[in-house]
Amino acid sequence: xxxxxxxxxxxxxxxxGAGVNRWVVLFVLCVSLLLVxxxxxxxxxxxxxxxxxxxxxxxxxxxxxxxxxLVCASLLILFGTLGDRIGRRRVxxxxxxxxxxxxxxxxxxxxxxxLILARALLGAGGAMIMPATLSILRxxxxxxxxxxxxxxxxxxxxxxxxxxxxLLGGFLLEHFWWGSVFLVNIPLMLVSLPVGRMLLPExxxxxxxxxxxxxxxxxxxxxxxxxxGVKRLGGGEQVASPFxxxxxxxxxxxxxxFVRRQGRRPHPLVDLRMFRRPAFSxxxxxxxxxxxxxxxxxxxxxxxxxxxxxxxPLATGLRLLPLTVAAMASGLAGARMLRRFGPRRMxxxxxxxxxxxxxxxxxxxxxxxxxxxxxxxxxxGFGLETTLFGAYESMLSxxxxxxxxxxxxxxxxSYQLGAGIGIALLGSVMNAAYAxxxxxxxxxxxxxxxxxxxxxxxxYDIAGRLGGSGGEALRRAARESFVHGLHVTLLxxxxxxxxxxxxxxRLPRTMxxxxxxxxxxxxxxxxxxxxxxxxxxxxxxxxxxxxxxxPRVPALTPALDVRxxxx
Numbered sequence: 076x077x078x079x080x081x082x083x084x085x086x087x088x089x090x091x092g093a094g095v096n097r098w099v100v101l102f103v104l105c106v107s108l109l110l111v112x113x114x115x116x117x118x119x120x121x122x123x124x125x126x127x128x129x130x131x132x133x134x135x136x137x138x139x140x141x142x143x144x145l146v147c148a149s150l151l152i153l154f155g156t157l158g159d160r161i162g163r164r165r166v167x168x169x170x171x172x173x174x175x176x177x178x179x180x181x182x183x184x185x186x187x188x189x190l191i192l193a194r195a196l197l198g199a200g201g202a203m204i205m206p207a208t209l210s211i212l213r214x215x216x217x218x219x220x221x222x223x224x225x226x227x228x229x230x231x232x233x234x235x236x237x238x239x240x241x242l243l244g245g246f247l248l249e250h251f252w253w254g255s256v257f258l259v260n261i262p263l264m265l266v267s268l269p270v271g272r273m274l275l276p277e278x279x280x281x282x283x284x285x286x287x288x289x290x291x292x293x294x295x296x297x298x299x300x301x302x303x304g305v306k307r308l309g310g311g312e313q314v315a316s317p318f319x320x321x322x323x324x325x326x327x328x329x330x331x332x333f334v335r336r337q338g339r340r341p342h343p344l345v346d347l348r349m350f351r352r353p354a355f356s357x358x359x360x361x362x363x364x365x366x367x368x369x370x371x372x373x374x375x376x377x378x379x380x381x382x383x384x385x386x387x388p389l390a391t392g393l394r395l396l397p398l399t400v401a402a403m404a405s406g407l408a409g410a411r412m413l414r415r416f417g418p419r420r421m422x423x424x425x426x427x428x429x430x431x432x433x434x435x436x437x438x439x440x441x442x443x444x445x446x447x448x449x450x451x452x453x454x455x456g457f458g459l460e461t462t463l464f465g466a467y468e469s470m471l472s473x474x475x476x477x478x479x480x481x482x483x484x485x486x487x488x489s490y491q492l493g494a495g496i497g498i499a500l501l502g503s504v505m506n507a508a509y510a511x512x513x514x515x516x517x518x519x520x521x522x523x524x525x526x527x528x529x530x531x532x533x534x535y536d537i538a539g540r541l542g543g544s545g546g547e548a549l550r551r552a553a554r555e556s557f558v559h560g561l562h563v564t565l566l567x568x569x570x571x572x573x574x575x576x577x578x579x580x581r582l583p584r585t586m587x588x589x590x591x592x593x594x595x596x597x598x599x600x601x602x603x604x605x606x607x608x609x610x611x612x613x614x615x616x617x618x619x620x621x622x623x624x625x626p627r628v629p630a631l632t633p634a635l636d637v638r639x640x641x642x
Contacts, residue, residue: 097215104208105232111201112236120244120388124253131187144494146198149299153291155206155484163207164277170203175264182254209483223410231406242392249389293333300326357581358470364575366493401456409464418469418582425462426576433569508563512556518545
């Protein structure tokens with residue numbers, strides 16, 4: 076029997092992901108994103124337990140919390156562009172593996188240094204997973220109407236992961252030790268690896284030329300240096316300190332050289348000319364500001380609920396649950412809201428609503444007010460998710476289809492960069508407002524007062540050792556100072572959110588699109604909803620689009636095949 080006949084009789088191997096429904100692919104991608112987003116905040120409610128067990132210093136504690144978004148933000152461009160070259164599904168599966176291994180190391184850490192290293196590895200795994208999910212989503216949903224709905228679900232899952240993190244962490248801390256907040260990742264990754272390998276389609280970019288390894292490393296080192304410098308400033312370090320100034324200057328210089336290098340190369344890693352488009356650059360700025368507010372406020376809110384109000388970790392997570400529900404509702408309604416109101420009004424409204432929620436929460440005091448917290452967190456979740464959805468959809472739709480991988484890397488970099496800077500910036504504001512109130516407490520030694528000014532948890536620990544009237548006075552002063560610092564931090568956050576609303580005025584007023592126009596008209600939507608000036612113009616646009624696409628429509632098309640193709 077000839078080789079040709081043998082090959083004809085032997086069944087061909089079915090490519091991974093071939094024929095899989097795109098909504099099933101979206102589900103797998105959302106599960107991947109949920110794990111990464113969840114790990115960004117699951118540690119927040121465990122901070123007191125980690126502090127009690129490992130006894131980290133103030134700087135080490137900041138590193139434990141902040142190293143994850145810092146490393147993730149630094150490596151997103153590197154792994155995002157690598158996925159365009161070797162396959163996004165392949166990078167995604169490698170990220171699963173690294174995420175699982177790093178979770179095991181973090182769960183059984185016995186020193187602050189080991190936990191910091193494990194969190195850094197988790198950040199590297201997250202940097203492999205996050206841009207791959209958005210790039211594959213962009214390939215699987217080429218039509219803007221469906222893509223808008225998919226992005227709404229995707230962004231809702233991101234917000235849900237960030238908000239469910241404290242709830243899951245609280246539940247685990249009620250029954251297990253703090254390492255369980257990491258150990259829960261392992262069985263999920265063991266399931267995600269084979270499922271992702273079977274169901275996810277492989278896709279690559281179509282860019283020619285070699286992969287710019289030097290440029291990718293320059294971007295990673297530059298982002299790491301800049302955020303590290305900002306983080307040290309957030310920890311109270313002086314600007315003139317060499318450990319602060321050197322990373323800032325070196326990181327800024329590397330990013331400047333990276334931008335020049337990309338502009339000169341015929342095949343750049345990321346086409347930075349996309350930033351010349353006002354809608355694209357504005358969307359990136361809005362994502363940074365929104366995440367800056369979300370992650371920083373969640374960290375401070377978790378500490379307030381546990382240390383000031385005395386709630387258990389599980390009760391703390393339940394108090395933050397309304398934020399999750401509101402974010403889910405906003406994400407699911409995002410596509411319709413965007414068609415009706417347009418990017419500009421939608422993002423501006425989201426920022427203003429979030430600022431109103433933050434100002435509402437300034438009424439929080441030393442006693443519990445469940446109604447106030449409920450209303451504030453509902454407004455916060457809905458407003459932030461509205462902002463993120465409008466910004467992400469505008470950013471992806473504004474970028475050319477053949478540069479979806481670069482756009483996804485930029486979007487995820489801004490997402491993680493905003494989270495890292497938010498913790499550093501709002502944390503520094505909190506520390507600056509908190510420490511002066513403990514400079515001199517009657518009946519408490521000066522050295523004890525200074526040490527109590529590092530954090531509220533440390534103040535409680537010192538007050539417990541002092542005991543008596545001095546310890547009670549220190550505890551009361553620390554609680555009052557923390558509430559004062561919280562109010563100052565909320566006011567600063569509200570100002571940043573209102574700045575975001577002003578910046579969002581540069582976004583397009585209406586949703587100008589191609590694929591969506593025909594889809595909306597077919598579904599009965601009016602031209603005003605999709606940015607067309609009149610019914611006649613809408614009909615003309617649809618007719619021209621159909622005429623242009625007609626010769627290129629094949630007789631038969633597979634249910635899903637995004638291998639080596641661009642939408």
